[in-house]
Amino acid sequence: MKKNIHDLIPGGAHTYSKGDDQFPSNAPTAISHGKGAYVWGIDGHKYLDCPMGLTSVSLGHAYEPVVDRVIEEIKRGANFQRPSYLEYEMAEKFLSLVPQHDMIKFAKNGSTVTTAAVKLARAYTNRDLVAFPHDHPFYSYDDWFIGSTPCNKGVPDAIKKLSVTYKADDLLSLKELFDKFPGQIACVISEPEKDNYLPENYLSDSIELAHKNGALYIVDEMITGFKTDFPGSISKYKVKPDMATWGKGIANGFAFCAMTGTKEVMELGGIRNIGQEKVFLTSTTHGAETSGMAACIATIDVFQANNVISHNHNIGNKLHTSAQQVINKRGLGKFISVTNTDWWPVFNFKDLQENTSSGMKTLVMQEMIERGVLFTGTFVPCYSHTEADIDFFIQAFTETLNIYEKALEDGIDKLLVGPIIKAVFRKYL
Ligand SMILES: Cc1ncc(COP(=O)(O)O)c(C=O)c1O
Known part of the structure; x- marks a missing residue:
């Protein structure tokens, strides 16, 4: 008998966000392939894609200029014993987008570069503590971050104690943290913005506060990079953190991530500094594999030749304004909200008691999937999404709201066809 994927792969996937417990039971069990803004389940069903590969696919699935560039490059070899010529070209190209920074290091995963940035900050400051917002979802699968979540089995207490947290986008909370641990915090690492707008000058003020306290500031552009702006929020807000970390959308889904930083820190x-103590930064066999770099170079070329950011923001704007209209028309504003963030509209679903409800979210996902939309509660606009795709989404959303109203009246039990989705970061399975 054919084995279940869970018999072969713990978790059945390679991020917990793709797991069975994150989707209603009518979701495609696996994806066969994707093209543009659409993906096909292995049973042949076609879906409009909303999460776009955990936000990594910024242009569209199997986007030809990227695929062609990758094929061209991999025919010349994937990995060599000395740096490939592409590493220089890639470094120059990426750094030309980030004038705040002088040097760059590549990796295959976002966690590798966020962890490397934290390590470099510790080495630079000779301090141990790392600070990040407790209300942001994810920075790394490494111990310094996972130790701070409920899902911290396997992380030694000594490591957990080195991570300290504050409230996102709250300067006072960050200040209190510095006051509580004077001279001990090596760095602050934070996403620059989420699904809400930042208090004015928050980013520059928080960088200044960190510097005043002798700490470095790392902006994690993993999600915001190539989305809020090009290249990201640090250019949008014109700030200069000591380091920034990049991944996801920068290579249209291919495994290419990077950390950039000032020469003073990165060096x-x-x-080169003979006699100085060596800091073992990232050193990975596949960090500069040619396919990822080729994909990133081609993705940058498409962003530079076209106004991708403006297209994507127009798509996001149409989505959240149309969704809001439907919600208002139905008088469901108390129960459903959508952020007016053009780069990434995020929905919240509540029950009759007006509490955020994973049951209601599961129901919405189930009904959207039933209507051909792979929806996980957020919409990540990409260059392949069209206005017609948004109309298709809104049609499915409008029909789904009929079921939502029924669920508010009668409860969800008879409407859900399977179990309710669960939190990724939970203590027990
Ligand atoms: C803000 C942020 N930082 C870092 C990471 C880690 O990236 P990766 O999954 O590539 O290791 C993620 C992944 O979701 C992320 O959202």
């Missing part, structure tokens, strides 16, 4: 990971 610590170099080998």
Whole structure:
């Protein structure tokens, strides 16, 4: 008998966000392939894609200029014993987008670069503590971050104690943290913005506060990069953190991530300062595999030749304004909200008691999937999404609201066809 994927792969996937417990039971069990803004389940069903590969696919699935560039490059070889010529080209190209920074290091995963940035900050400051917002979802699968979540089995207490947290986008909370641990915090690492707008000058003020306290500031552009702006929020808000970390959308779904930073900090990971103590920064076999770099170069070329950001923001704007209209028309504003963030509209679903409800969210996902929309509660606009796709989404959403109203009246039990989705970061299975 054919084995279940869970017999072969713990969790049945390679991020917990793709797991069975994150989707209603009518979701495609696996994806066969994707093209543009659509994906096909292995049973042949076609879906409009909303999450776009955990936000990594900024242009569209199997986007030809990217695929062609990757094929061209991999025919010349994937990995070599000395740096490939592409590493220089890639470094120059990416750094030309980030004038705040002088040096760059590549990796295959976002966690690798966020962890590397934290390590470099510790080495630079000779301090141990790392600070990040407790109300942001994810920075790394490494111990310094996972130790701070309920899902911290396997992380030694000594490591957990080195992570300290504050409230996102709240300067006072960050200040209190610095006051509580004077001279001990090596760095603050934070996403620059989420699904809400930032208090004015928050980013520059928080960078200044960190510097005043002798700490470095790392902006994690993993999600915001190539989305809020090009290249990201640090250019949008014109700020200069000591380091920034990049991934997801920068290579249209291919495994290419990077950390950028000022020479003063990044050179610590170099080998030129003879006699200085060596800092073992990232050092990975596949960090500069040619396919990822080719994909990133091609993605940058498409962003530079076309106004991708403006297209994507127009799509996001149409989505959240149309969804809001439907919600208002039905008088469901108390129960459903959608952020007016053009780069990434995020929905929240509540029950009759007006509490955020994973049951209601599961029901919405189930009904959207039933109507051909792979929806997880957010919409990540990409260059392949069209206005017609948004109309298709809104049609499915409008029909789904009929079921939502029924669920508010009669409860969800008879409407859900399977179990309710669960939190990724939970203590027990
Ligand atoms: C803000 C942020 N930072 C870092 C990461 C880690 O990236 P990766 O999953 O590539 O290791 C993620 C992944 O979701 C993320 O959302």
